[in-house]
Amino acid sequence: AQKVTQAQTEISVVEKEDVTLDCVYETRDTTYYLFWYKQPPSGELVFLIRRNSFDEQNEISGRYSWNFQKSTSSFNFTITASQVVDSAVYFCALRTVISSGSARQLTFGSGTQLTVLP
């Protein structure tokens, strides 16, 4: 079975602070893809990043960076110099590939509510 754990239910920071959102995943499949999505108050999930199991390079996109570590089954997300507009629920998700090449369903973590205070 595949599982995604986001242990931090809620995080509050003051604007300009850095914040890291944790994501730990479980799967027995060797090929998989990890995703991060943002859900602002409007409700629509916005895709942020995709990473496959064979690429452990960290990625930086502006104020966002992601740290993927297979050894600890983690795919953490850091926002540098947070802004009020970053306030949202952030979801980590996992999709694995079974031996036949078919993809299992996308499994989401429970989400982390990030509040950035002015």
Added chain:
Amino acid sequence: KAGVTQTPRYLIKTRGQQVTLSCSPISGHRSVSWYQQTPGQGLQFLFEYFSETQRNKGNFPGRFSGRQFSNSRSEMNVSTLELGDSALYLCASSLAPQQYNEQFFGPGTRLTVL
């Protein structure tokens, strides 16, 4: 390029009724997935369609069903509504169901069952 559209955006029904929700994917996208989001259970996968065929199905009772049309538009139906079906129903589209394709989500349909 227009995003994923879902209709209606809000719906109020009573127990025992049935409901049909509609989703139009991004132009060119042929895979559509449905999710239920509730405060208690989070985001749960309902089903995924590609080329009018159901490819994956989540762990929901048979009251939940869906279909996809030849133009890739999709509908999901919930029969004999229960109070616990109150949720935000999200539709997502992707180019194809391959595992590496990111899914793009619509704004959702907020269903309230009274």
